[in-house]
Amino acid sequence: MTLAASDAGNLFLSLAAIAGLLILQAVICARDPWAPLNRRFLLGLRVMAMLFAGRALLILSGFEFFRFFILLGAALIPLSVLLLVEGLLRRHAPQGVKFWVVGGTVIFSVLSFWWSNSIDPPRLVGLLTFQLSGFFIGAWLVLTRDKGSLTVAENQTVERLALSLFLLVPFAAADFLMVYLDLPAQISPLGVLFLCWLAVSLGRSQSQHRAPLVSFFAIVLGAGLSGFVVAHMVGMDKDATILTLAVILAAVLVAVLFIEAQTLRTEEQSQTLLRHLAEDRSRDALGFLRGLQVHPLVEGAALIEARQLSDLDTAVLKHIFKVRPVLRRADPPFTDGAEGVHIIHLFKMFNASH
Numbered sequence: 626m627t628l629a630a631s632d633a634g635n636l637f638l639s640l641a642a643i644a645g646l647l648i649l650q651a652v653i654c655a656r657d658p659w660a661p662l663n664r665r666f667l668l669g670l671r672v673m674a675m676l677f678a679g680r681a682l683l684i685l686s687g688f689e690f691f692r693f694f695i696l697l698g699a700a701l702i703p704l705s706v707l708l709l710v711e712g713l714l715r716r717h718a719p720q721g722v723k724f725w726v727v728g729g730t731v732i733f734s735v736l737s738f739w740w741s742n743s744i745d746p747p748r749l750v751g752l753l754t755f756q757l758s759g760f761f762i763g764a765w766l767v768l769t770r771d772k773g774s775l776t777v778a779e780n781q782t783v784e785r786l787a788l789s790l791f792l793l794v795p796f797a798a799a800d801f802l803m804v805y806l807d808l809p810a811q812i813s814p815l816g817v818l819f820l821c822w823l824a825v826s827l828g829r830s831q832s833q834h835r836a837p838l839v840s841f842f843a844i845v846l847g848a849g850l851s852g853f854v855v856a857h858m859v860g861m862d863k864d865a866t867i868l869t870l871a872v873i874l875a876a877v878l879v880a881v882l883f884i885e886a887q888t889l890r891t892e893e894q895s896q897t898l899l900r901h902l903a904e905d906r907s908r909d910a911l912g913f914l915r916g917l918q919v920h921p922l923v924e925g926a927a928l929i930e931a932r933q934l935s936d937l938d939t940a941v942l943k944h945i946f947k948v949r950p951v952l953r954r955a956d957p958p959f960t961d962g963a964e965g966v967h968i969i970h971l972f973k974m975f976n977a978s979h
Contacts, residue, residue, distance in 0.1 A: 631809045632684050634868040639681040641875035642814035645821040646674045648879075648886050652825055655890065665712045666824075669705035672698050673817060680811070692740040699752055700733035703759025706790065710763045713783050714770050722762055729755040753801040760790050760797070789820040809864035810871050818878040825885050848877040 628636065650670050653663050676698025683691040707726050711718055718726075733752055736744070767787040772780055796816030803811055852870040855861075861869060945964050 628684065630865065630868060634810045634872055636681055636684045637872050638810060638812070638814040638875050639677040639684070641879050642677045642817045643674055643681070644879050645814075645818040645882050646670050646677075648882050649821040649824055650674075652886050652889065662709075662712045665705075665708045669702075669709055672701045672705050676702075677814065677817075689740055689742075692742070693737055696737035696740060696752070697734060699756060700730055700737055702756055703762070704730045706759050706763040709786075710766050713779070713786065714766060715774065716771075718762070718766060722766075726759060726762070729758075749801055753798065756797055757794060760794050763787070763790050785823055785826075786820075789816075789823045792816055792819060809868050812871055815871065815874055815878065818875060818882065822878065822882045822885060825882060825889060844877055844881055845874060848873050 650667060653666055653670075657663055658667060675694050679691045679694030679698060682688075683695065703726050707718060707722070717723075733748075733755060736748055764787055767783050767790075770783065775783065793813070793816045796813040799806060799808060800811045800813045849870060852873045853866070855873075856866040856869050859865075
């Protein structure tokens, strides 16, 4: 099967968006997937994943049935936004807003069962209007919130997610209007990837957040310039240039998102290790060390009992660890004599690095 350039580009963008959503879902699930706010967030992520999976399957198979998942996902997005914003602000939206969002969700969910495009473009115009109203309602609730009822960290979280909603508006509109705008690809995956990156970075403090933000925009700028250079060198037309830029940006965003998620994971593991050390109140040193063994940062650590060292000279071992409490295979304190022999034997016996 050979795909047209626009179909191949749209397929890549959809798969990139799914990859970004899965990375963000893994970050949230690693914290607490059953926390009330996290459940709302995960609902929104899975709705978007369903939409992009429908797009990918439609391109790969050509079966119009998969438009059902695209239309249903698009219909559920405003409800997902409202539920998330209510959870973030810890208050209910006005009754009229709820009726509007729930009513629109029901209407367009029912219409999604008619996956044929015979009732388009009126349905698509209505769906676009409904989606945009959902984004603007979320932004309005954020802007009119009672800041005093939230902590500083919660206010920062709300503001950053509101920024991502504003950025999603033009991308979502471009998807519906791509025919009229003469675009070769649906570019909403780029907005979703930015949302995923912004959500992952919420795990950091404000000071930790600035450096990745600068790096993020530098990488995106570099990717964009690279795309323009490639397009100029090859002599691409407008459509090919847009496709190239979109694909390069999506690939870079997924890579940056993955690195950011891994970095955040390492930082959180360090914090849990310090918390484990600080909060221990047991007087059982051996039990404490056994509990510490299950932590990812000390995975592979071994507890050595005295009987395992019975063939070594205790006095020599005490002297070694008095001079250097922590031994490193790459930098031993002694390389010859009885101490050197003991150190070599220890590292070989336990196949250790430290």
